[in-house]
Amino acid sequence: MKARLGAWLERLGDQFWLRPAFIVAACMAAAEGGIWMEHARSFMDGDDAANPWGYGGGAEGARALLSAVASSSIGVAGTVFSITVAALSLASGQMGPRLLRNFVRDGRNQLALGIFVGTFAYAILVLRTVRTEQEGAFVPHAAVTGAIVLAVACVATLVWFVHHVAMSINVEKVVEAVHRDLVEAVERATLDAPDLMRVEFEQAATVTVSGSEYLQAVDPTSLADWAASKGCRVRLRVRPGDYVPRGLPIAEIHPSQDGARSVLERALTFGSQPTALQALEYTVRQLSEVAVRALSPGINDPSTAGSVLERFGDALCRLAPRFLPTGVAERDGRIVLLYPVTDYEGLTDAMFHAIRQNGSGSAFVLIRMLDVLAKVAQVERATDRLWEIRRSVRRGWIATAILAVTILLVALSVVPVAFGFFGAALLLVLFRAVPTREAYDAIDWPILVMLAALIPYQETHHQHEDEDGKKLWGAHRAR
Structure with missing residues (x-):
């Protein structure tokens, strides 16, 4: 239940209209409150218009003022929306479409749009109640004063919003924002103490569910409780972040149980896109995509790739004193549930493989990667993790050496350019500096x-x- 609630809240954060809708509702409530206050004042003081609350003009002036506030605020709201769309287009082209979600979820963008649209709604609601002498004079002075305050707030918000958008499309700011998300994901997905030792179950009957698309969250507590109550063992085949086609076997249950499918459907949450709620590698892939885009020939910005590598190094250093879960759940001393989780090898591969592959022609990127891994090795103390770091370092050194020798041979006209770099690619695969699968996908x-x-x-x-x-x-x- 907790995992499903977390996934639901995560999806709510993706709704760009939600915060503006609340702000508009608040402004409408404030408008009605100001009008009610004026009615209450008129009822208590009679028709005495002396000492009005705030705005002291007449009905014609109030109408002109409210009309100007309404028209200007909705015009600026259109400008704000256009600026936001332009920023999203720029971010998508230079830093990858996956980062669009970060811009859409930015509460400051939603706040700015909500203030302008809310001011428009406030002014319209107040304007409809203003009446001249011929119509039975009524001017809600407090509500008109509130419109003036909102107009001043709109001016300040516009200046602040332009500054915010200019800063938000700065690549270093984007990298730092995603790095903060990665740090939070590491804290959320790791443990203070070692988890249970993982074991393997024998093959058992498979179960499918009616859900499909991306697996966003798993509720291991409810699954483990159900398995313990039924005296069976469950092994999940998928983990959060995986795409699950309809009909794919996602779990094995031994012995088979009636009602297993309905239990799995309640414990698993699917959605149209992956989230960082339980998928640690999701944020890693976001940062990695920024680096890969920066290394593309159209952008050619190795400094950004180096900045991403530094953030990955910081995340691994923060991970050093903590423990990754093993995907094991027990009840009453008996292991009843196994589920896939991200291990240290998978995490380092997700961080460095794509950058190593796309940056194999840049000595700057490879040297920076080696420097980052050397810093992580000084902090890390776990033997198995140090072995994974050495494996990544070895791949980095091999790639750097092959690149340097190839450039030297081509520069001295010892081998033709085509043969030299083709041979370098073969050597990278043979020495496993580039995984065979990645080399195949790159063709x-x-x-x-x-x-x-x-x-x-x-x-x-x-x-x-x-x-x-x-x-x-x-x-x-x-x-």
Whole structure:
């Protein structure tokens, strides 16, 4: 239940309209409150208009003032929305579409839009009650004064919002914001003491659920309680952040139990996109995508990739005194539930693999990665984690050495450029500096097929050239 509630609150945070709607409702309530206060004052003081509360003008002035506030606030709201869309487009192009969620969830953007739209709603509600002498004079002075206060607040909000947007699209600010999310995720997903030793269950009957899309949250407590009450053992096959197609077996239960499917559907929460609620690697992938985008030929900003690597190093240093869960739940001394979790190897691979692959041609990035890993090794004390760090360091040194030797051989014209870098790519795969799967995924197969298809054309073209040359030579000899 707690996991499902957390996922529901996470989805609420993605709703851009939610905070502005609350602000508009508050402004409308304030408008009605100001109008009620004026009615109450008129009832108590009769028709005596002396000493009004705040605004002291007449009905015509109040109408003009409220009309100006309403028209200007809704115009500025459109400007704020346009600025927000432009910032989102820029962030999506330079730092990756996954970061759009961070901008949409930014409460300050929602606050600014809510203030302007709320001021418009406030002014319209107050304007409808203003009456001249011919209509039975009524001017809600306190409510008109509130419109003046909101107008001043809109001016201040506009200046602050422009500054905020200018700062929010700064890549260093974006990296720092995602790094804070990563630090919170590390604190939330790790333990103060070692978890239970993981064991493996034998193969058992599989269970599917009707839900699909991304698995956002798992409630291991309810699953473990149910397994203990039924005297069975459950092993989940998926973890938060995985995409689950409909019909995929997601759990094994031994012995099989009636009603297992309904229990799993209550314990698992699916959504249209992954979240950082229980998926530690989700925030890691966000930061990694910023670095990969920065290393693309269109941007070519290795300094940003270096900044991301420094944040990854800080996260690993914060992780050093803590423990990762093993995905084991027990009841009454008996292990009843196993579920997949992120281990240290998977975490370091998610942090460095994509950057190492895309930055293999940049000595700056590889050297910075080695420096970050060396700092982490000085903080970390766990033997198994140090082995993983050494593995990453070894891959970094191998990639750096292969790159340096290849550049030297090409510069000295010892080998052609194409053969040199093709051989370097093969060596990176052979020495496991780049995983085989990543190398396979990096191959642009359509281009490769197109080049292969051009080989027969090239041979035919050379044959025709030879035949034409022979004919020309024969004609020349004949003359």
